[in-house]
Amino acid sequence: MTQTAFFTAPARSLGHILAAPFKAVANGLIALAEAGPRMQEINRLNALSDAQLAAQGKTRDGEVRRIFGAHFYI
Structure with missing residues (x-):
């Protein structure tokens, strides 16, 4: 005897459908950043250790300030 199973996609609520474009835009902005x-x-x-930074005479805080300093108040 053969058994057949039918799988249907789960029903999506109206909230999920309306939120989809906003999620897509947010994901696009995250990917862009x-x-x-x-x-x-x-x-x-982040790939450098604190010891490697110290050997270069740099600190992690100082490098973050250098990278973002002109654009954000840190």
């Missing part, structure tokens, strides 16, 4: 040069510098900074 993460692809920027400041974020790439922060990723490089």
Whole structure:
């Protein structure tokens, strides 16, 4: 005897449907920010240990201020 199962997609509420465009825009803005040069510098900074920074005569706080200093009040 054969059994057949039918799978249907879960019903989406009206709230989910109305929120979808806003989520897409927010995800796009996040992707844009993460692809920027400041974020790439922060990723490089995070890859360095505190000992490596100290060997270069730098501090993590100082580098964050250098990267974001002109754009944010830190």
